[in-house]
Amino acid sequence: MLSTVTCRALAIALIGLTLTNSVQGSNHPISNDIVCPANSHVSFVHNSYTYNAPLNKFTDITGSFFNISWYANTTVTSTTGTDNVPGATRSGPFPGAIFNETLTAFEKRSDALLFSYHGKGLAYTMGPGYPVVIVDGYSETMRFQSICGGKATYIDVLTYTCVDNQPLMYTIWSMVHTSFNGVAQTFGATILAGDCPQEAHCDKN
Template sequence: MLSTITCRALAIAFVGLTLTSSVQGSNHPISNDIVCPTNSRVSFVHNSYTYNAPLRNFTDITGSFFNISWYADTAVTSTTGTDNVPGATRSGPFAGGVFNETLTAIEKRSDALLISYHGKGFTFTPGPSYPALRFDGYSETMRFESICGGKATYIDVLTYTCSDNQRLTYTAWSTVHSSSFDGLAQTLGATILAGDCPQEAHCDKH
């Protein structure tokens, strides 16, 4: 018979595997394939949002890898390759640092837009009350999906990072995600959906 300590250890391991499978199997084409250097650990940030506006309203703004002024007021100052073709790169200033990102996957359909990219390591300052934060590489996938019979949009963002400060990393990415997508929704005049589809339309996302 297994000891109490062994049973608890197995239970903890099972929960950990379940959570990992759930995150890495969330319909994203790229799971955690980043390799962190010494003194840097892998962590992830997962946020989702639902807004009362058609998908096209969002993808008309977010559909270009080379144009991300809507994302945390980020300016792209240099690019290589062809926009929206995997292998293209973009770079620019961000909070005292310089980001360098490479497009790894993109899928455009009438009912969805999915973009994945990898970023090189860089150091930036999240805000006046925070210390400088170093990323030793990251990968991010954004998925925009039409829901509620085309009347609303579901947005899902999954970010993997290499960092030596997990708590601040989570806060920084979550803040960037929420401010960017909420700001974009406000620009479009879109309200947050609490779970009911607009005008009693059929909702196909749970």
């Protein structure tokens, strides 16, 4: 007979394997972490938002890797590959630099949109009075998830950056991520504080 401790250990291991297989089976980008050069530091920003509007309201605007005019007023001027197919690239002007990004993962379902991309290094400036931030590379993962029985949307964004100024980089990305508020305002979506719309049955998964 196995001891109680051994049984518990086996149960925990089995749960871990089940969860790992479940995540891998969904094709969700598990980790978008990056390795930075010696003169740079890893900085990450995690922001999340919940709005009183169905998923398609957001994905109709944000669902193209080649169109990010909604994101920090950025435009794409050059692309390669096929839109929304991993390996596709996009580039365009960024304050003080040119961004170059490659799509690394993309998944679209009826209840979610998930995508990840990596960006090459650039020098960024917020404007007069701010120092130039040297970025040696970055990666970002976005997830748009239908919640509250399809009546609301949860947005999750995680950004890793190799940078010489971590506090300023955190501020910059947090400002860029407020673009989701601008998207929501275009169709009158309101921010949810934690409760689903009363007429909806909330799926909290």
